[in-house]
Amino acid sequence: MALFTLGINHHTAPLSVREQIAFQTDAVPHALADLTRCKAVDEAAILSTCNRTEVYFATDAPEAATQWLADYHRLARHEIEPYLYTYPEREAVRHAFRVASGLDSMVLGEPQILGQMKEAVRAADQAGTLGTTLHKLFQHSFAVAKEVRATTAIGANVVSMAAAAVRLAERIFERIADQTILFIGAGEMIELCATHFCAQRPKQVVVANRTVERGLALAERLGGKAIRLEELGERLSQFDIVVSCTASPLPILGLGLVERAIRTRRHRPMFMVDLAVPRDIEYEVGEMDDVFLYTVDDLAQVVESGLESRQAAVVDAEAIISERVDGFLRWLATRGTVPVIRSLRDAAERARRHEMEHALKLLARGEDPVRVLEQFSHRLTNKFLHAPTQALVQAGSERDDLPALVGRLFHLHPDSGYGD
Template identity: 65%
Template sequence: MPLFALGLNHHTAPLAIRERVAFGPERLLTALKDLTARCAQEAAILSTCNRTEVYFSTQEPQAAADWLAHFHSLPLADVSPYLYTYPDREAVRHVFRVASGLDSMVLGEPQILGQVKEAMRQAEEAGTLGTTLHKLFERTFSVAKEVRSSTAIGANVVSMAAASVHLAERIFERMKDQRVLFIGAGEMIELCAAHFAGTGPKQITIANRTPERALALAERFGGDTLRLELIGDLLHKYDVVVSCTASRLPIVGLGMVERALKARRHRPMVMVDLAVPRDIEREVEDLDDIFLYTVDDLAQVVASGRESRQAAVLEAEAIIDDRVQGFFHWLEGRGAVPVIRALREEADRLRQAELERAMRRLAKGESAEKVLESLSHGLTNKLIHGPSHYLNHAEGESLAEAGEMVSQLFKLGQR
């Protein structure tokens, strides 16, 4: 049965679309059972804030797209422009890349592996995980572990967002104890929030001119929101401030930061200004206990990590390509299982017939030596009857091919 991966992610679809096709935990088991009842033999669903993907085996891949739209009560036309479908090898390679963090918003992030494991667990619970998908997930976890342990895929900083976390971690030993304020809700803040969320901070807050966009982003990362005009009153509560807006004038001024430091009793603050023009007044960097980083500062960190990370990506892709090949060797081997089973059953039938004949002769009093001799000849003749008949009826070029095949099967001339 052909294997497919169908879905959409942060590369192909905006948040507004991803939200509409996400599967909440309370509906996942129902969805899996419904999918297998309608159009799939096996199925598993991975649903995160950045992607919704269905891994399944079927003869009708288009039916799965129809099912996805129908299950969420959406017109197919609303989601089809954002969907991708990977068949067979491409599907396996995609799953390996996803679990290894190569397809994540945060390159090399480790959380996705746990989410893939949860997708497998849910499919097992629903009873929709057959032999093929079970083996696929086993290989997936093995590949992800190999990529993480034998490459530096998660070790180097290659984005402004990752550099923001890297610089904050230089100041604070444990990000889990820190509160982070994001000013803005655009793409760069979204990326930064994803990186910081991966460190498990104590609090994440989004402040933005458009409350709806701030709320959507906060819900994704388990945070809360703050009205933009209240930043000055509450700035002292935050240990890390990351700002990136389109404002033409600074949002965080020198006086605002001075008051915050006084309220904090001069506990240090990390401030990251990713906006051009600046969101944070330049004079703020002269304050004691303030560690202010600009786009130029982050660019230096990124440049130092990009070369080593690129080498790690190439290594990871090579590992994945090799393991995809290995999975399909296993899959192709499974195609021979029915033939092997039938061959064994036929051989056992012949053995049983010859054994019964031998037992009857022994019961009549014939010598054991003659009966065993006859038994061995009978088995030999019956087992080579098929190949002999095949060779005797082959002609021309097919005769040479038949001879080569039989020679390989019985390892003739190799002893």
């Protein structure tokens, strides 16, 4: 059976299509069992994330998986087929290595996909659909991802606004864990930034939002507290780090308000991030000696430099992947010869035992041991050579190829006479 990958991702389809064929985590075992009940599919694993749904499988009839995918999600095949890709063996292996290494992700080099792929492997293993070929494929994928991350700069630089904000804050404060943080707003960007900052375990987290209920909900998820926007004037001086992103048409933090906060802090530095467009913090605040203010454009420059570095690393990563693909395909090719090798060894062993039993009977009758050994070696050699000799004599259209093939199999030299 050959190896294939069938999938859909953010490159080939919009979210409205991807969500129709996504698999919930608890549905994957049932889906795998359903797929492998098709006689055409021997092994299978499903990787399903917000950006991709991919089926890795071993089969002789890859079109069966496409129909299964449509049927399983109760969709007409023509509805999803334009968005699907099917990669045969070499391309399937290369794709798996690129996915694991973060080269096929929406954010180049992001590490989360590797963990998601490992979860997919665990699910397939528990469902009993992870055979030898897929097991080997994914183990190679994980090894390649580790090599790419260790030997290239693919994951060395920040490539998101939230991560950039944390990186810049670490330039001002030695430890984020010793700081108090105020988040102004409770939207998606603030939540993302809060997640990154809270990963550093700050001393205190407070959320200020126009809608108190929404601010409180986010604060509870972060393990912090919530305040009203109206309280900023009296509370601002308590915070070392301020991150703001609201939909306000006018600045929320003016120069006078920040100046009073800095005086109350006795000029201890304050790190501020304004992710809002239009701005939440008056630009004059950035001119103060004790305030480090970064706007969305400042963060974009950090992100851009990180992306450039990662793009430069892609060349090195692709070279590693190409080499490892060749190695995996060599292993895969040897899998096809295993049954032949096993049969050859079994036949040789049967011949050896038969001749051994014959020789032992002769020795038991008192025959000369030297003569018995001589006869044993001749009979065993003749049995081993009978099949290849007969194949050479009876060769038809293969007559030109067989001598060279036999020469390689038995390590014969041209000057030994074969081929004359």
